[in-house]
Amino acid sequence: MERSLSELVEGYSCVAIIGMEKNAGKTTVLNHLLGRRPSLVQAITSIGYDGEDTDQVTGTDKPSIYVGCGTLVATASGLLGQCDFTRELLGFTDFHTPMGEVVIVRALSDGFAQIAGPSTTVQMTALIEMLKAAGAAQIFIDGAAARKSTAAISSSDACILATGIAFSPGINDIVEQTRHYADLLMLPGFTDDAYRCSGRISEGLNDCILLDDQGNVAGQACSFEDSCADLIVGRSGKATSAIFKGAVTQRLIQRILDKSRQLGWLRLVAEDGTRFLLTSAQAKELKVRGAALYVMNPVNLLAVTVNPVSPGGLRLDGHELQRRVAGGLNVPVFDVLAANLPQISQTRPVHA
């Protein structure tokens, strides 16, 4: 029997929900997961603030997060006035956002929540510890849009990828991009002991180091300079791992592709899948030519969700979208509007 989304997250203490784009249905997924386990103290926070209310522009409802009584919420003090649940303030975090310091509150009734959390990995990791100390058994992170989701991914132990028609009106495009992104998230871990033993070697602007098959440093470069790609291509034919501290850019990959035919000798390693900023065409080409992609911190992708409705009112066949995205992915795919993921009715709180 197929497992439901809420069954899938069982046993994970911290789950990040990241979206391919805004209106990908992240909030609907969160609302589905929150309150499914009344016996469990759940907590919610977010990476930064997803503050641009698209509903103001498109006229559609942008769903608010609806928390149940007892849920812990970590949000900016400036947004407390927009939360309509009765609450108890548990403490300060010392993490400051443009909307005030992040505070931890306990909901004493059900209600809508506006959430803005810290935006760095270090702070998010510390906040998760604070929430656990406050009694949270399961924490959800509203992980912002894909490219900004690094902090969410690095501090959680599992994640859900939300995609939908808001990302692109063409079903082929959605399918292609979502699969590409999911593939990146699921890249295997780089477990080269030689590298782990040699420790992180990075001097100044040099955020890329090259290791030979013995784990010896074969070169260092700054990934933002073209010379980095040249240095990598210069190793042609000799087994090489290029390890990046930051982003692996399209420009860098294109230069490597332009200069070298066979790449069977090359392994590209980034911190996690969100750091590979390549196009799906580039990813395919790398694969065809034999280059392998790895990450230092593998991500546990539990599921992909699809939202067949756009803020502009466009609607695709949910079942079809779900089926197409699922093809070739080895994680379950859910339709956020389907019966197993009921949407919560959207009456916004009346503000005083």
Next chain:
Amino acid sequence: MHRQKKYRAVTPGVAWLLAELQIDSIYGREALKNLRLARSDALEALNCSLDELTRVVNAARCDTGFFDRAAGVFKCLRYISGSLDNLEAGLTPDETELLEIKGFALMLNSLKSWYDESGLKLESIDFSDLEPVVSLLNPDKTIVSSFHVHDAYSERLKEIRAAKRLLESEILKTAGLERKEELRCERARIVSQERDEENVVRAGLGRKLQPWIKHLRHNGSAAGLFELLLAKARVALRYECCRPELLPAGSGKPLKAENMFNPEISEILERQGKSFTPVSIGLEPGTTLLTGANMGGKTVALLTLAMNAELALLGFFVSARSFTMPMFDFIFLMAGDGQSQAAGLSSFGAEIIRLSELIALTRQGNGLAICDEFARSTNPSEGSRFVQALGEFLQNSGSYGVIATHYDGIKIENAAYYQVVGLKNKAALPAGADRDMLLRNLCDNMDYRLVRISGDYQVPKDALHIAGILDVDPDFMTILRRHYPADSQ
């Protein structure tokens, strides 16, 4: 509020110590910022604060966990000045402000009870009891550190919330979308009522807190002073400091310092496996001249003296076995600080500007003036005249002046003369080793102690010898030796 400028240390040793102080709270940092040298007429007040420091030091000596117990409070103490300003301005406090005030009151109460139990009973530090503030913000029997606008504050609030809860469970049970939407609209109306009533409650709490604002502020400052005092005690214990004995200003009594240390330099030496040679000196009012071999530690001796004098006037214990000092109006240190080029001055120009500052200070009162190799940057024949003049000037100024110099023939009537003992055994130093070995050998053979000598002194001529020890090129040494009279080698 008028904010004072941060205290700027006169000596590098004090600047280093202040930077090393363990101060965690903003209140403690404020107290540190407001640190000032005691005025010369404030002997009694300074003695009182040294009495208090003595009590804290003694208490900490007997109890190893003494500092840890308070440190927990200071680490978590939030600076609530902004919330109190808003309250004072009559604004309705929001939830976070009330949580902040409650947390502060709880912290300060735990600090107060620890302080009361410690039996320190310091005059400068008394904490107001903030129990009523805690009770006001914690209507429940069990004291919790969280805050919420409790039902107990208002019967109406209680009713509104009961209605809200009822609706919420009804919404959960209702299946029909239309009916659900109706209930949600009803809930939104009640939420707005709840918000209004919470506002009324918070405004009421704000009014009740008004009389406590001054106590909350007072406790914040007291906590800051206490943290600074604890930090001073920690320094006293860590560097085995002693309480300075202070004499009234203008008594003409000598400054006597026995076995002074310099914590900053000691730590550097310790890391190199060496140890600091304690410095002792006695100063009468007037001029004291200090001479000695190069690398003999004259500068360190002067810096150590100035640092300890500054520490004493800041109400710290001093790093010495014993230290007696009259109250001073100023402490002045001139020791080539490298600022001259940045200010567009030559080294000599900078020295002359500092000289004018010193003279102005001596006109206003009596102080401790320490000048390391004054006028070193001009030609020796004029430089020695400047030193002679400064020595004569300070001798009659009523201040206590120390001038370190390499110049011969400075003669000042009734002035005291000190010399660094210097190289112990000039023959024992081998040549030909590497630089580190040479330096280590030199340091090992240098006697850094100061000895008092008669006025007919000869500035030690160790420069040639030291250059030899440091293995300067033999060709150069041959040329150099040609310029020395045969009997001086």
